[in-house]
Amino acid sequence: ATFFNKVKTISGVEKKLIHFPFFLVLIGGFFSSIFARIIGKQPDLSYGMVRLMGIEQYYSSAKAVKELQMPQTPTDKAIEDCLNWFRANNIKL
Incomplete structure (x- = not known):
């Protein structure tokens, strides 16, 4: 939750x-x-x-961060980006 x-x-x-x-x-x-x-x-x-x-x-992103140097986006930022994408594409929340 x-x-x-x-x-x-x-x-x-x-x-x-x-x-x-x-x-x-x-x-x-x-x-x-x-x-x-x-x-x-x-x-x-x-x-x-x-x-x-x-x-x-x-799940852990540790392996991707370590081996692929993948950036780790904070959860709040990822949620905000996702919600902005929904809004930009007229998808009802």
Whole structure:
């Protein structure tokens, strides 16, 4: 939730964050996948996507910084750049 709170603060868009128990989201993804298969469209949130969201994943940029001399952009700056791109391309926040 920390990332989403940062986005909320930087964007200035007041949206309430709603927390759902994982098992409810998993059930929703399951039924969304079934319904999408019936109507022949891609689900907005599939069972597989929800399962992946349930896996704690952490990444480090240390190797890219060390071996490729990649610059590391601070999170707040990256979020701000992303939001500016959305606004410049008329994508609703």
